[in-house]
Every structure is written in C-alpha cells, then in structure tokens.
Amino acid sequence: MxxxxxxxxxxxxxxxxxxxxxxxxxxxxSEPAIKTAVDQKSEQQxxxxxxxxxxxxxxxxxxxxxxxxxxxxxxxxxxxxxDVHGWLPPLRATQYLTRTERKANQLPRKQLRYExxxxxxxxxxxxxxxxxxxxxxxxxxxxxxQRSQLEIKQPEDLLQVYHARIGLEEAVLKALQGRxxxxxxxxxxxxQYGDPVLLRYLTPPTRGAQEYRAFLEQLLxxxxxxxxxxxxxxxxxxxxxxxxxxxxxxAFISDHIEQLPDWRDRKxxxxxxxxxGDAESIEIMNRSLLNDPVAEVREWILVVEQLDRKxxxxxxxxxxxxxxxxxxxxxxxxxxxxxxxPEQGTELRPFLFAWLDWAREQPNLAQETQQKIERxxxxx
Numbered sequence: 001m002x003x004x005x006x007x008x009x010x011x012x013x014x015x016x017x018x019x020x021x022x023x024x025x026x027x028x029x030s031e032p033a034i035k036t037a038v039d040q041k042s043e044q045q046x047x048x049x050x051x052x053x054x055x056x057x058x059x060x061x062x063x064x065x066x067x068x069x070x071x072x073x074x075x076x077x078x079x080x081x082x083d084v085h086g087w088l089p090p091l092r093a094t095q096y097l098t099r100t101e102r103k104a105n106q107l108p109r110k111q112l113r114y115e116x117x118x119x120x121x122x123x124x125x126x127x128x129x130x131x132x133x134x135x136x137x138x139x140x141x142x143x144x145x146q147r148s149q150l151e152i153k154q155p156e157d158l159l160q161v162y163h164a165r166i167g168l169e170e171a172v173l174k175a176l177q178g179r180x181x182x183x184x185x186x187x188x189x190x191x192q193y194g195d196p197v198l199l200r201y202l203t204p205p206t207r208g209a210q211e212y213r214a215f216l217e218q219l220l221x222x223x224x225x226x227x228x229x230x231x232x233x234x235x236x237x238x239x240x241x242x243x244x245x246x247x248x249x250x251a252f253i254s255d256h257i258e259q260l261p262d263w264r265d266r267k268x269x270x271x272x273x274x275x276x277g278d279a280e281s282i283e284i285m286n287r288s289l290l291n292d293p294v295a296e297v298r299e300w301i302l303v304v305e306q307l308d309r310k311x312x313x314x315x316x317x318x319x320x321x322x323x324x325x326x327x328x329x330x331x332x333x334x335x336x337x338x339x340x341x342p343e344q345g346t347e348l349r350p351f352l353f354a355w356l357d358w359a360r361e362q363p364n365l366a367q368e369t370q371q372k373i374e375r376x377x378x379x380x
Contacts (some may be wrong), residue, residue, distance in 0.1 A: 047133035055090030055109035085132035097190045111148045118157045123164045147177040155180040199229040204239040227256040228265040263294035274304040286319045290328040317372045324379040
C-alpha cells in the first residue's frame with residue numbers, strides 16, 4: 001500500500017508528524033510553568049488573607065501620610081522601620097488608618113485561638129521558599145501570641161521557630177517568657193547555640209536545681225561574657241539566695257555600673273540597688289544620679305526612689321543640690337521628652353522641679369530636709 005503513495009506525500013506526512021510532536025512537547029513543557037505561576041499567585045493570596053486575619057495591613061493601601069525616611073513603601077517610627085516586607089504589624093496598623101478604614105477592615109481583630117496561631121508557624125515551608133510574606137506571618141504570629149498572653153500549651157510549638165534560625169529567635173523568647181520558658185530550657189539552648197541574648201531570659205534557680213545553679217555560677221566566672229549579661233546572671237542567683245549573694249552582687253554593680261555602654265543596663269542596675277535599699281546601695285545610686293551621661297537614667301533613679309520608698313532620702317536631696325549648682329557631669333536625653341529643655345542649666349531642671357514639688361509635700365519631713373529642698377529649688 002505504501003508503495004502506491006508518492007515519496008513527496010510521505011515526506012510531508014513525516015514532517016507534519018514531527019511538527020505536531022514538537023508542538024505537543026512544547027505545550028507539555030509550558031503546562032508546569034503555567035501551573036507554577038497559578039500556584040504562586042494562589043499562595044500569595046492565601047498569605048495575604050492570613051495577614052489580614054492577624055490584623056495586619058498593607059502599606060500600599062494606606063491613604064494617610066506616614067514617615068518613610070526616603071524609602072517609599074516603608075513605614076518608620078522614631079527612626080526605626082516598623083513594617084515587615086510592606087505590611088504593618090497588627091498592633092500598629094490601626095494607628096495609620098482613619099476611623100472609617102478601621103471599621104471597613106474590621107480592625108483591630110479579635111484574638112485567635114492558640115491552635116490557629118500555631119497553624120501559622122509553617123517554618124518548614126518558609127525554609128524552602130523564603131517567601132517574605134510568610135516571614136511576616138511568622139513574625140506577626142509570634143508578636144500576637146506575646147501580646148495576647150495566651151497560655152502556651154506546648155513550648156516546642158514556638159521553639160521550632162527558634163531552632164530554624166531564621167532571624168526570629170528573640171521574638172520566640174519574648175513570646176515564651178514567663179509562659180513556659182524555664183531557666184534549664186534556656187541553658188540547653190545556650191549550650192546548643194551560644195546566643196548571648198539567651199542570657200537575658202534566664203530565671204532564678206529553684207531549690208534542688210543544682211545543675212542549673214552550677215551553670216549560672218560558671219557563666220558568672222566567664223570573663224568573655226559582657227558585664228551587662230553577667231549582671232543578669234548574678235541577678236538570678238541573688239533572687240534565689242539573697243543572703244548568700246548580696247555582698248558579691250553589690251560589689252559587682254559598683255564595679256561595673258559606670259562602664260556599661262547601654263543606658264538601659266545602667267538603669268536596671270540602679271533599679272536593683274533601689275530594691276536593696278541599704279546605705280551602700282543608696283550611695284552608689286547617688287553617684288549615678290550625679291554623673292550618668294543619660295538623663296533618663298537619672299530621672300529613673302528619682303522615680304524608683306519615689307515608688308520604692310515613698311519617702312525623701314536626705315542624701316538624695318544633697319545630690320540634687322550638687323546638680324543644681326552645676327557640680328555633676330552634663331547629661332542629655334536619648335528619648336523624646338514631654339519636658340521643655342532649658343537652653344541654660346541642667347537638662348534635668350524641668351524634671352527636678354516636678355520631683356521636688358512631690359518631695360516637699362511628703363509628710364513628716366525633717367526641717368533640715370525641707371530647708372534643703374527649698375535651697376535646691378532656689379538654685380534651680
């Protein structure tokens with residue numbers, strides 16, 4: 001039969017078959033690509049739906065002006081970027097919307113169930129895809145679990161994010177702090193990863209936890225650990241046995257309080273001294289009150305004095321007189337303050353007036369202390 005078909009026709013049929021096969025092959029190859037694009041679009045829509053469910057809001061939909069520090073599409077507050085890959089955190093979202101927009105988008109959202117939050121912690125998928133929207137979901141889920149103070153049914157639900165090492169380690173610790181994160185758990189994580197930030201989440205050793213206590217004492221001796229973190233370690237030991245560690249604790253603070261670079265750590269040391277409250281501790285605090293370069297630290301010393309003792313220490317008034325006379329070192333605020341800063345004199349002057357007004361109203365003031373307060377006000 002084939003012998004009856006002209007050779008030219010046979011050639012045409014063969015070429016046509018080859019072309020059809022090529023088209024079919026191309027179509028077969030393009031199908032996965034189209035499917036992948038559709039899947040990605042569907043995935044992005046799913047992630048956005050979850051972000052809305054968490055109470056987040058996209059920057060691209062904001063109608064009110066916001067600070068972007070020269071980076072369109074990014075939102076800044078006090079110099080720090082607060083959006084995550086173009087989405088505002090649930091806690092912040094409502095601050096950038098009008099009342100009508102908040103109502104239309106049903107913001108703020110109600111707290112979700114624990115199981116729902118855990119379902120959003122899809123770490124394995126993120127490790128494979130590195131999708132920025134999924135990262136935002138992980139971050140906001142941890143933030144919301146911390147803010148809502150939900151009972152943590154299983155710490156490992158959150159610790160899986162810590163073990164993944166994707167940049168959300170401290171968000172996990174904050175969410176677990178006081179709600180399932182124990183000192184021995186922190187110790188195990190520190191042995192595995194050596195993250196210095198872990199030491200800020202230690203807890204006092206309980207009776208009988210000899211291994212954990214030994215771990216803390218070993219950290220205390222490790223000179224390679226910065227003093228601010230060893231202070232946190234020392235605080236846990238002191239809280240567990242105040243009589244045993246008191247003398248060493250005060251000596252450690254006295255030796256390091258002026259050397260710590262972060263003003264918040266110096267503030268914490270002064271808080272600890274105020275809680276101890278003996279004459280030696282008050283003396284160290286007065287030294288900080290006179291010389292600390294950050295105004296917030298000095299103001300905090302007076303605040304804790306007011307809260308902890310609710311009475312006026314004559315030694316504190318003596319220090320304030322020295323400040324008023326210009327004998328202390330200069331200081332500046334590092335955070336915005338509600339007080340109008342004077343062009344001359346100490347930057348603390350407005351705060352000191354307010355504090356001294358409180359002090360002069362306290363009952364049972366000795367006449368000498370009253371006179372000193374009036375003297376400070378006069379000099380200021």
